Amino acid sequence: xxxxxxFQKLLMGAVLAAxxxxxxxxxxKEPVKIGLVSSKTGVWSEQGGDIIRGxxxxxxxxxxAGGVDGRKVEVEQGDDESTPEGARRVSEKVARDGxxxxxxxxxxxxxxxxxxxLDRWDAAYFGVASKADAITGESCNAxxxxxxxxxxxxxxxxxxxxxxxxxxxxxxxAADYNWGRGSSDAFxxxxxxxxxxxxxxxxxxxxxxxxxxYIAQLNASDVDAIWVAEVGRxxxxxxxxxxxxxxxxxxxxxxHALILNFIVKATDEALDQVQGNTEYTPDVDTDKNRAxxxxxxxxxxxxxxxxxxxxxxxxxxxxxGVKLANSxxxxxxxxxxxxxxxxxxxxxxxxxxxxxxLMIPNYAARVKTVDGVLRPTIEHTFGVExxxxxxxxxxxx
Numbered sequence: 001x002x003x004x005x006x007f008q009k010l011l012m013g014a015v016l017a018a019x020x021x022x023x024x025x026x027x028x029k030e031p032v033k034i035g036l037v038s039s040k041t042g043v044w045s046e047q048g049g050d051i052i053r054g055x056x057x058x059x060x061x062x063x064x065a066g067g068v069d070g071r072k073v074e075v076e077q078g079d080d081e082s083t084p085e086g087a088r089r090v091s092e093k094v095a096r097d098g099x100x101x102x103x104x105x106x107x108x109x110x111x112x113x114x115x116x117x118l119d120r121w122d123a124a125y126f127g128v129a130s131k132a133d134a135i136t137g138e139s140c141n142a143x144x145x146x147x148x149x150x151x152x153x154x155x156x157x158x159x160x161x162x163x164x165x166x167x168x169x170x171x172x173x174a175a176d177y178n179w180g181r182g183s184s185d186a187f188x189x190x191x192x193x194x195x196x197x198x199x200x201x202x203x204x205x206x207x208x209x210x211x212x213x214y215i216a217q218l219n220a221s222d223v224d225a226i227w228v229a230e231v232g233r234x235x236x237x238x239x240x241x242x243x244x245x246x247x248x249x250x251x252x253x254x255x256h257a258l259i260l261n262f263i264v265k266a267t268d269e270a271l272d273q274v275q276g277n278t279e280y281t282p283d284v285d286t287d288k289n290r291a292x293x294x295x296x297x298x299x300x301x302x303x304x305x306x307x308x309x310x311x312x313x314x315x316x317x318x319x320x321g322v323k324l325a326n327s328x329x330x331x332x333x334x335x336x337x338x339x340x341x342x343x344x345x346x347x348x349x350x351x352x353x354x355x356x357x358l359m360i361p362n363y364a365a366r367v368k369t370v371d372g373v374l375r376p377t378i379e380h381t382f383g384v385e386x387x388x389x390x391x392x393x394x395x396x397x
Contacts, residue, residue: 111130128314136355171200171218173227264367278364292312317351
């Protein structure tokens with residue numbers, strides 16, 4: 001039998017002794033614990049399903065590659081029921097369970113409800129789809145980040161984009177709450193600044209199922225095009241009824257959040273050739289996005305939707321923060337991300353320190369059939385130079 005010589009025993013012992021601390025350190029690394037809270041029920045459930053799927057793909061992909069900086073990513077899901085109170089309640093539960101890197105809610109009211117309690121829960125929050133300026137304005141929080149476009153970013157883009165929109169007389173149809181009215185007002189101001197006219201402005205309560213009275217007025221108008229700012233199931237109902245009552249294709253539609261993938265899919269071919277803003281399409285021309293699209297297609301045999309990509313991107317922002325902080329503690333991650341340059345599917349971008357807005361390009365698109373799939377395709381890209389300065393109302397606390 002082979003026997004080790006004394007010096008060999010000493011050498012092996014030294015090697016083993018040196019290896020033990022390394023193994024212990026690796027095993028001792030805290031996992032990244034994500035609280036994935038989004039809408040499984042309620043008005044936002046279609047988008048919520050996409051958000052959950054996109055974030056889970058990012059988490060599964062990270063774990064398959066050995067984790068984030070050697071840390072396993074763990075997740076606890078919750079249904080916010082498409083309400084601010086539901087979002088606050090379930091976010092508190094998952095945060096107190098230790099899953100205190102939060103993302104997922106869609107409505108701005110839900111995001112704002114969560115942001116009020118981040119210090120108390122010892123959590124950090126990463127907005128995926130909420131656009132209200134208050135999130136990075138008067139309600140900003142050192143533990144909160146927006147990884148999507150804000151209303152202010154969209155309005156700045158609209159001001160530029162409308163210069164290329166044909167027509168002289170327009171109407172608007174918008175959801176009757178802050179976002180819809182703000183969109184309608186922004187479009188009207190941009191159009192009138194060009195010497196054109198908005199002759200009819202209509203507002204439908206959130207939850208409207210019968211749009212026929214509004215469609216009748218729009219059909220009777222002499223406008224060249226209609227600016228539409230409706231949300232979720234309301235937008236789907238409007239488009240279907242607009243097709244049924246002949247508004248489509250009689251009048252040109254232009255959409256703010258109208259040509260989202262789930263709306264295009266739910267309305268057959270009614271939105272073909274319709275223009276609108278978009279948060280993301282698979283056409284985004286970066287190496288990371290091309291790799292993401294290829295990996296997504298390999299798993300799902302289809303392209304990622306806008307909401308899926310936004311959730312994937314938000315998860316990547318969290319992972320970047322963990323790496324920069326060398327920590328999973330929400331406050332450490334928040335401090336590390338503030339002002340940081342990070343790699344995303346939109347390219348190398350900055351998390352603006354003044355308000356924690358991710359500085360990403362914005363896009364105008366048109367719905368077209370590409371490789372047999374009807375989807376938004378980018379026609380105009382608006383760089384970060386169009387993004388307004390941080391709001392002076394933001395006082396980080």
